[in-house]
Amino acid sequence: MSEKIKPRTLPGFMELLPNEQILFNKMKDTIQKSYEKYGFLPLNTPIIESADILLAKAGGETEKQIYKFQKGDNDLALRFDLTVPLAKYVTQYYDKLTFPFKRYQIGKVYRGEKAQRGRYREFYQCDIDIIGNGKLSIINDAEIPSVIYNTFKELGFDDFTICINNRKILNGLFISLNLEEESAGILRTIDKIDKIGIDKVKEELLRDVESDKVETIIKFIMIDGDNENKIKDLENLEVDNEIFQQGLEELRQVTKYIKIFGVPEENFKIDLTIARGLDYYTGTVYETFLNKYRNLGSVCSGGRYDNLTEYYTDRKMPGVGISIGLSRLFFQLEDNNIINAENESISDVLVISMADEYEMCAEVATKLRNEGLNVQINIEEQKLGKKFKGADKLNVKYVIIIGEEEVKNKVVSLKNMKTGEQQTVTIEEIVDKIK
Amino acid sequence: MSEKIKPRTLPGFMELLPNEQILFNKMKDTIQKSYEKYGFLPLNTPIIESADILLAKAGGETEKQIYKFQKGDNDLALRFDLTVPLAKYVTQYYDKLTFPFKRYQIGKVYRGEKAQRGRYREFYQCDIDIIGNGKLSIINDAEIPSVIYNTFKELGFDDFTICINNRKILNGLFISLNLEEESAGILRTIDKIDKIGIDKVKEELLRDVESDKVETIIKFIMIDGDNENKIKDLENLEVDNEIFQQGLEELRQVTKYIKIFGVPEENFKIDLTIARGLDYYTGTVYETFLNKYRNLGSVCSGGRYDNLTEYYTDRKMPGVGISIGLSRLFFQLEDNNIINAENESISDVLVISMADEYEMCAEVATKLRNEGLNVQINIEEQKLGKKFKGADKLNVKYVIIIGEEEVKNKVVSLKNMKTGEQQTVTIEEIVDKIK
Numbered sequence: 001m002s003e004k005i006k007p008r009t010l011p012g013f014m015e016l017l018p019n020e021q022i023l024f025n026k027m028k029d030t031i032q033k034s035y036e037k038y039g040f041l042p043l044n045t046p047i048i049e050s051a052d053i054l055l056a057k058a059g060g061e062t063e064k065q066i067y068k069f070q071k072g073d074n075d076l077a078l079r080f081d082l083t084v085p086l087a088k089y090v091t092q093y094y095d096k097l098t099f100p101f102k103r104y105q106i107g108k109v110y111r112g113e114k115a116q117r118g119r120y121r122e123f124y125q126c127d128i129d130i131i132g133n134g135k136l137s138i139i140n141d142a143e144i145p146s147v148i149y150n151t152f153k154e155l156g157f158d159d160f161t162i163c164i165n166n167r168k169i170l171n172g173l174f175i176s177l178n179l180e181e182e183s184a185g186i187l188r189t190i191d192k193i194d195k196i197g198i199d200k201v202k203e204e205l206l207r208d209v210e211s212d213k214v215e216t217i218i219k220f221i222m223i224d225g226d227n228e229n230k231i232k233d234l235e236n237l238e239v240d241n242e243i244f245q246q247g248l249e250e251l252r253q254v255t256k257y258i259k260i261f262g263v264p265e266e267n268f269k270i271d272l273t274i275a276r277g278l279d280y281y282t283g284t285v286y287e288t289f290l291n292k293y294r295n296l297g298s299v300c301s302g303g304r305y306d307n308l309t310e311y312y313t314d315r316k317m318p319g320v321g322i323s324i325g326l327s328r329l330f331f332q333l334e335d336n337n338i339i340n341a342e343n344e345s346i347s348d349v350l351v352i353s354m355a356d357e358y359e360m361c362a363e364v365a366t367k368l369r370n371e372g373l374n375v376q377i378n379i380e381e382q383k384l385g386k387k388f389k390g391a392d393k394l395n396v397k398y399v400i401i402i403g404e405e406e407v408k409n410k411v412v413s414l415k416n417m418k419t420g421e422q423q424t425v426t427i428e429e430i431v432d433k434i435k
Numbered sequence: 436m437s438e439k440i441k442p443r444t445l446p447g448f449m450e451l452l453p454n455e456q457i458l459f460n461k462m463k464d465t466i467q468k469s470y471e472k473y474g475f476l477p478l479n480t481p482i483i484e485s486a487d488i489l490l491a492k493a494g495g496e497t498e499k500q501i502y503k504f505q506k507g508d509n510d511l512a513l514r515f516d517l518t519v520p521l522a523k524y525v526t527q528y529y530d531k532l533t534f535p536f537k538r539y540q541i542g543k544v545y546r547g548e549k550a551q552r553g554r555y556r557e558f559y560q561c562d563i564d565i566i567g568n569g570k571l572s573i574i575n576d577a578e579i580p581s582v583i584y585n586t587f588k589e590l591g592f593d594d595f596t597i598c599i600n601n602r603k604i605l606n607g608l609f610i611s612l613n614l615e616e617e618s619a620g621i622l623r624t625i626d627k628i629d630k631i632g633i634d635k636v637k638e639e640l641l642r643d644v645e646s647d648k649v650e651t652i653i654k655f656i657m658i659d660g661d662n663e664n665k666i667k668d669l670e671n672l673e674v675d676n677e678i679f680q681q682g683l684e685e686l687r688q689v690t691k692y693i694k695i696f697g698v699p700e701e702n703f704k705i706d707l708t709i710a711r712g713l714d715y716y717t718g719t720v721y722e723t724f725l726n727k728y729r730n731l732g733s734v735c736s737g738g739r740y741d742n743l744t745e746y747y748t749d750r751k752m753p754g755v756g757i758s759i760g761l762s763r764l765f766f767q768l769e770d771n772n773i774i775n776a777e778n779e780s781i782s783d784v785l786v787i788s789m790a791d792e793y794e795m796c797a798e799v800a801t802k803l804r805n806e807g808l809n810v811q812i813n814i815e816e817q818k819l820g821k822k823f824k825g826a827d828k829l830n831v832k833y834v835i836i837i838g839e840e841e842v843k844n845k846v847v848s849l850k851n852m853k854t855g856e857q858q859t860v861t862i863e864e865i866v867d868k869i870k
Contacts (some may be wrong), residue, residue: 005488009484009527039781139793350474362696379575
């Protein structure tokens with residue numbers, strides 16, 4: 001063997017060091033536990049599906065970005081989200097599921113995007129969805145922010161805002177102004193408000209839209225104040241459109257129930273400028289921001305859709321859900337020093353042998369493991385200094401040293417790695433000393 | 436939308452119902468916790484790698500079975516095991532790792548095998564490996580069975596046997612008999628002993644091998660009794676070969692330390708007929724059998740290898756590890772009624788609304804969630820019978836019913852689904868009643 005292949009990881013594919021992986025897994029577990037607290041059932045659909053299944057709806061970007069290939073005679077593809085596999089699943093196993101069907105799925109998805117720093121081609125999505133059979137109560141739309149709230153609290157965040165809007169309000173407004181066809185362009189312009197300011201937005205709108213209609217739009221996006229206030233101002237707009245009024249009523253319900261579901265006032269707000277794309281969501285929409293790091297963009301988004309399964313069945317399946325893009329979020333949090341994996345550890349104790357006899361090592365490690373501790377041993381021929389360097393890297397709390405002297409006297413040296421304190425204890429005493 | 440695509444899952448791809456998925460996840464978590472107890476660090480390498488990285492060593496079956504495709508100008512492939520990605524990882528991040536490097540990885544791998552019942556093309560492997568830098572103490576080979584023992588105990592099994600052998604013993608024996616080149620064929624014949632019996636094995640061997648050599652081989656595979664006995668008999672064979680004697684010494688050490696690492700005598704035994712393929716393992720080899728279900732084959736296998744990373748670096752990296760093929764194991768256990776997912780559940784409580792008012796539902800659910808319970812709500816317009824049918828399917832322990840009467844009197848009806856007992860309690864009392 002002389003010709004070696006250079007080991008490397010593909011660009012856009014996350015590969016973490018062990019301490020980072022420990023932290024990543026902790027976050028993943030936290031999200032999972034939070035989802036389970038709300039009764040979402042786990043699913044784990046295949047990463048590979050028939051290409052026609054995954055591309056039933058696709059077009060545009062998806063079609064370009066999807067990983068497609070042949071194996072034998074089959075056209076296969078890698079899932080690019082967890083929603084399409086859910087639509088497939090719900091249709092396929094319809095008779096075996098209980099509706100409303102609540103499921104979570106945490107798994108990798110694949111998109112051949114242009115490689116950019118912090119953008120991944122393989123990344124984790126952590127999704128929940130509630131799927132109704134024919135109908136789905138609006139109260140579910142109010143429970144979802146409670147899941148977001150609980151999840152980010154459990155992840156260790158306090159200062160975040162869940163922003164809520166209802167697409168029907170925007171759609172109804174445009175219909176009432178007879179601006180349906182221009183709505184995409186108008187939304188794009190409105191979206192720039194943070195960057196260019198209200199006056200420039202107005203100026204841009206006036207190019208294509210009559211001035212009295214621009215006035216209404218500006219009045220709409222200028223609606224401010226607390227949630228109650230915003231709802232009152234929306235009522236005062238007196239938009240004569242059923243869809244608008246329906247959206248407003250839904251927003252009223254959602255805002256009311258969010259509180260009952262335990263989300264504090266300071267963690268959610270109505271944001272009438274949120275639209276989240278144009279053709280998918282049909283009612284409530286969500287975005288979530290870490291207030292001190294608003295530049296990260298939304299860290300958890302989603303919304304209500306009318307029909308999940310239209311490409312597979314005539315049955316109508318409305319749903320509401322959210323997704324956390326964990327790989328990207330993890331990268332952003334680490335990159336901004338909001339989280340730090342340096343001190344993460346799996347093992348509580350490292351047992352180091354410095355003698356030619358290993359029975360005591362095995363005995364001590366086994367004893368501690370039986371007490372529920374995570375224990376690693378190092379019985380390799382290495383100098384003590386090197387073994388301690390390893391202990392530092394592993395971030396263990398305790399090191400147990402067993403050398404010739406210890407073996408002779410049937411004791412061990414126990415070092416607390418935080419305090420540096422070292423003491424000699426008998427095997428019987430170890431568990432108590434460590435616990 | 437009229438033309439619908441038939442939802443389906445590719446053959447060879449496992450897709451579970453929610454209650455099965457709950458059980459599958461429990462088993463996966465149990466394995467993970469057991470691996471962590473022994474200080475193994477988590478890794479999560481990409482599923483897609485450059486084809487040349489994954490195929491560095493491959494040939495034969497792997498080359499045929501691997502999922503390969505192009506994206507842009509890149510030749511990509513899906514990992515077919517977790518060992519090759521580990522070899523890549525250890526070489527790539529060598530400077531940042533602590534040796535001996537202990538890692539676990541639990542993830543999906545891909546092999547385009549012929550589809551058969553219970554054989555998967557996408558399946559979970561749960562691997563641990565200990566990688567040495569240049570050298571690796573034989574004591575590690577004795578710790579691995581302790582991980583197997585702990586893992587299967589935690590999975591709920593008692594009656595299983597970890598079978599251990601050392602490839603050097605077989606290799607040394609064949610060298611001493613000048614039968615190196617015939618060894619593959621001889622091993623294949625020996626392998627049939629369970630099926631065709633010792634006499635037929637002898638008959639077959641005599642076709643190609645001289646009778647005195649056959650006598651020695653038969654004497655070898657007839658070695659029986661307890662572990663101590665077997666080692667004595669191996670000594671008594673007086674094989675004049677260094678490799679044989681080295682293997683015997685390793686086996687002696689492993690057998691001695693396995694006990695100290697807490698594995699009871701009844702759960703492991705030396706089995707001199709285990710070889711585990713021909714070109715990969717170089718020392719200790721393991722197979723694990725559920726004694727009542729020996730027909731399932733080995734449920735956890737592995738061994739010692741001389742050099743993990745030879746295709747990527749000149750550095751020598753010996754290792755020892757095992758793998759549990761969880762997808763196949765799960766299928767087998769379910770198929771043989773050894774496990775049953777019927778009663779698996781995520782939610783402790785289902786809150787059912789039978790009124791037009793949902794505030795109490797949201798309030799009660801939130802209260803119970805804050806107490807650490809998993810709670811699902813059903814506020815859809817469905818009949819009570821349908822909602823209870825759903826509760827049965829979800830296997831919840833308690834159902835809380837909130838109808839018009841309950842809302843009026845500010846109480847709830849609490850039904851214990853096991854006993855069928857139903858009582859009226861105030862909101863304040865619920866937590867205590869359930870806990």
